[in-house]
Amino acid sequence: KIGYNVDTFGHPATLPDLLDEFGYRGYVFHRPNESQVKLPAQTFRWRGTGGAEIIGYRIAPAYVTRSDELHGQIDLSVKATDPAFGHTMMFYGLGNHGGGPTKANIEWLLSHRDAFEGVEMRFSTVDDFYKEAEARREILPVVDYELQKTFPGCYSVMHDIKQIQHRGERMLEQAEELARAFATDNQNSDATLGRIDQAWKDLAFTQFHDILAGTSVPTSCVSTRNMQGRAMIAAEEEIVRVSRRYARVKLPGENVQRLVLLNGSSDDFDGYIECEPFIDFDDWSDRWFADENGKPVPFQLVTPEANAGDMTHRVVLPAHIAASGQRILKLLAGPAPHSPAHPDPVNVAAGVISAGDLQLETGPQGIASLKWQGRDLLGAEGLSLHLREDHGDTWVFHETGFNEDIGVRLNELEWIVEDAGPLRSRLYADQTIGDSKIRISVTVLAGKPEVHLHLQVVFAERYKMLQMPIQLATKPDGWTSGLAGGHVERTSGSDEMPFCGWDSIQGDHYSLSLHTPDAYSSRLHDDVWQFSLLRSPLMAWTGDSELDPAFVRRHADQGWHDFHFILRVDEVLDPSRCASISAHQAKPPVVFDHYVGMNRPAWGNAPPRRLWTPDIPHARELGHMKHLDSIADQGRNWEESSE
Known part of the structure; x- marks a missing residue:
């Protein structure tokens, strides 16, 4: 099999390994061209970071033609090849991204078959060319680097298209993992995997380069989002179907509320779970979590999503879940037995959050300082926008x-404490930058050498881009970037590079890694590590500066965007750990309530006053339900008038 991606805007260093794994022996491409990436030869052995090799071929000068006459195309194709190799391919045909040869093309070729001295021309196929290339494999030079730096605007423009694509891929991947790890029978498992395979076809289509790159016209983006959404909702439905069926079949009924945690990944999960157990709008009171052995699980109440007062509750709790494993926690009425405090609790005071060896200091521009074991890893400008x-x-x-x-630089942030430990502390701030609105939060979790940075943006710029620069205390010694199927070592400079899941910079006895499923473009230049988040050129704009103003012309990336970054400090780089963190960030364990066998609601026949429906006051007026007298004055239903 031969891979054929003539217009894709760059190719990762792990691609030879991935292609080899699936039985491909060659790869034909056009970009990056000679001015963007130098190659030792047009036909070469491309060696992946994992050691596998395929034969690569770069098309020259182009993969299409625009005229009947092909003299120039042939001459440049011949000049691009290595004479010692002695073979090349000349692509011709009219169309978008290739197409069909015209009758005039064929007639011209037949009449000029002998017009090029020393050159034999024959109508052929890519497979025939590769037979010749494989016979001469030993004389082909080896290329062992990534083929990148093509059209860097495509790495970040139309953020939402890229984000939904990436999240959809991770969600389908998680659905597959759960279907295999928690199948209750083969028939249901096969049906689930069949539906997931069908959903993958949508994302395979929207991965086309001018779609995922964000260079399509505005109206086509509507169809793109619809296809991506169809794939994502299919994945979500399968995740719910598999997980709830598993709990129903495998967990015996019990008169207690349970929290089920499923990790379908091939890696252990060791982190924090954030969820909102539904307790029928009851007060939290003295509830607590017990593990499988009845021991209390530490937890912290934090701000819930719904703005409904005491009717909803959100918790953060630590959890270790084995690969393809489960945890079953019980939510019990108190009081809870005594449990030891966390050895490294999180503390927050005066804009500073600290836990263990980590200390973060906020400032008017963002994160002013990030100290690890007393050493500040950031320079004077810190992390900002x-x-x-x-x-x-x-x-x-x-x-x-x-x-x-x-x-414009972000400034005048005024940080507000949202959570204050001991398991989690969070600060947040609101501000404007240019014509855009920014909301930013920083979160530290007990026992984790990590900072979670959440960013919400309402972007309203024209011909500007939003970037997140991180000035480091010293110029790093190394820069490593995650890729699909591995990672690659990169050289610092002013070039923008595609970002895939995680980046790491290494210095004297430390590694600082950044993880996110929500950004796709980065660079390291001297002591500044920078991430490009949003761009606002005209959509599908080739750069013509003489365009007349028109209502139909739209700018990219307008509106709401959200990002989640993890900054993690370790003594040394561990690419496997980085890949695992990024995977769990994008597809955290599935968490849900399980009520089978439980008597509900918890309050029996005495609902809290705020939950009284009209029948209850009416019954009391008729002289019934007197057992509710003691709580009759404790608030009101949200639908009742304050009068």
Whole structure:
């Protein structure tokens, strides 16, 4: 099998390993071209970071033609090949991204078959070419690096298309893992996997380069989002179907509320779970969690999503779940037995959060300081946001990075304490930057050398880009980037590079890694590690500066966007750990309540006053339900008038 991606905007260093794993022996591409990435030969042995090799071939000068006459196309194709190898391919045909040869093309070729001295021309196939290449494999040079730096604007523009694609892929992956790890019978498992396979076809289609790259016209993006949404809801339905069926079949009924945690991943999960157990709108009171051995599980109440007062409750709790494993916690009425406090609780005071070896200090521009074992890893500018002028086209055809002036920097943040330990502390702030709204939070969890940074943006810029620069205390010694199926070592510089899951910079006895499923473009230049988040060129704009103003012209990335970053500090880089953190960040364990066998509601025949429906006051007026006298004045139903 031969891979054929003629217009894809770059290729990761792990691609040879992935192709080899699935039986491919060759790969034909056009981009990056010679001006973007130098290759030792047009035909070469491409070695992946995992050691597998395939034969790569870069098309020259292009994969399409626009005229009947093919003299120039043939001449440039011949000049691109290595004479010692002696073979090349000349692609021709009219169409978008290739197409069919015209009759005029064929007639021209037949009449000029002998017009090129020393060149034999024959109508052939890619498979025939690769037979010749494989026979000469030993003389082909080896390339062992990634083929990147093509149209860097595509790494970040149309953020929501990329984000939904990535989240959808992870969700389908999680659905597959759960279907295999928690199947209750083969028939249901096969049906689930069949539905998941069908959903993958939507995301395989929307991965097409001009779709995922964000360079399509606005109207087509509607269909893209619809297809991505169809795949995501299919994944979500299968996750719910598999997990609830498993609990129903495998867990015996019990008169207690249980919290089921399922980890379908091949890696252990060791982190924190955040969820909202539904207790029929009851007060939390002195409830507590017990593990499988009846021992109390530490937890912390935090702000719930619904703005409904004491009717909903959100908890954060630590959990270790084995690979393809489960945890079953019980939610019990108190009082809870005594349990030891966390050895490294989180503390927050005056804009500083600390836990164990980690200390974070906020400032008016963002994160002012990040100390680990007393050593500040950040420089004077810390971690912040800025708006950079960005007048490049949608693709950024002619540059390899973003170097226009910085226009506006985030400032005047006033941090507010939302949570104050002991398991979790969080600060947040609201501000504007340019014409856009920003909400930012920083969170530290007990026992974790990590900072969770959440960013919400209502983007309203034109010809500007939002970036997150991190100034480091010293220039790093190394830069490693995660890829699909592995990772790659990179060289710092002004070039923008695609980001996939995680990045790590290494210094003297430390590794600082950043993980996110929500950003896709980064660079390391001297002591500044920078992530490009949003861009606002005209959509599907090739750069023509003479366009007349028109209502139909729309700018990219307008509106609501959200990001979740994890900054983690370790003594040394462990790529496997980085990959596992990123995977669990994008597909955390499935958590749900299990009520089978439970008598509900917890309050029996005495609902809290705020839950009284109209029949209860009416019954009391008729002289019934006197057992509720003691709580009759404790609040009111939210639908009742305050009068």
